Amino acid sequence: MITFSKDKLDQVAEIISHYPEGKQKSALLPVLHIAQNEFGGWLDVPVMDYVASLLKLEPIEVYEVASFYSMYNLKPVGKHVFEVCQTGPCMLNGSDDIIDYIKQKLNIGVGETTTDGLFTLKTVECLGACGYAPMMQLGKTYREHLTKEKVDAIVEECTQISLTP
Numbered sequence: 398m399i400t401f402s403k404d405k406l407d408q409v410a411e412i413i414s415h416y417p418e419g420k421q422k423s424a425l426l427p428v429l430h431i432a433q434n435e436f437g438g439w440l441d442v443p444v445m446d447y448v449a450s451l452l453k454l455e456p457i458e459v460y461e462v463a464s465f466y467s468m469y470n471l472k473p474v475g476k477h478v479f480e481v482c483q484t485g486p487c488m489l490n491g492s493d494d495i496i497d498y499i500k501q502k503l504n505i506g507v508g509e510t511t512t513d514g515l516f517t518l519k520t521v522e523c524l525g526a527c528g529y530a531p532m533m534q535l536g537k538t539y540r541e542h543l544t545k546e547k548v549d550a551i552v553e554e555c556t557q558i559s560l561t562p
């Protein structure tokens with residue numbers, strides 16, 4: 398049975414307490430983040446149903462939100478998720494080439510994960526760092542002014558992290 402740890406349940410209760418009675422839906426985004434982190438980096442239907450029950454929502458309300466935002470993963474992802482911005486300013490500064498290079502280097506398409514489970518490639522809309530285009534999000538960091546050389550270095554960095562016990 399899917400359930401948060403006591404610690405996470407306390408965190409959820411604290412987030413819900415920020416909103417007026419009956420407005421617990423406002424807590425949905427942060428609670429989905431907790432769920433995604435807690436349950437393997439993606440949101441399976443039973444996990445979304447669990448979040449719906451916690452927030453007293455209809456499951457469809459959770460599915461709608463989780464499927465709208467690219468920050469939520471609706472299928473399993475690799476340990477390192479490359480979320481490359483493909484909106485105008487990044488595109489004009491070469492994001493298409495960067496995406497193609499990552500596809501070729503990792504031998505995966507957009508939305509796919511390498512067979513070793515290390516890398517997933519996603520394309521996303523503007524991440525608000527247009528002045529640093531082309532860019533991508535990697536975990537909690539932004540990687541900016543991307544070049545093929547920088548992609549090589551990032552892949553190497555992630556590989557090393559994964560090899561570290």
Ligand code: FES
Pocket residue numbers: 482483484485486487488522523524525526527528530532
């Ligand atoms: S267009 Fe890529 S960060 Fe804004």
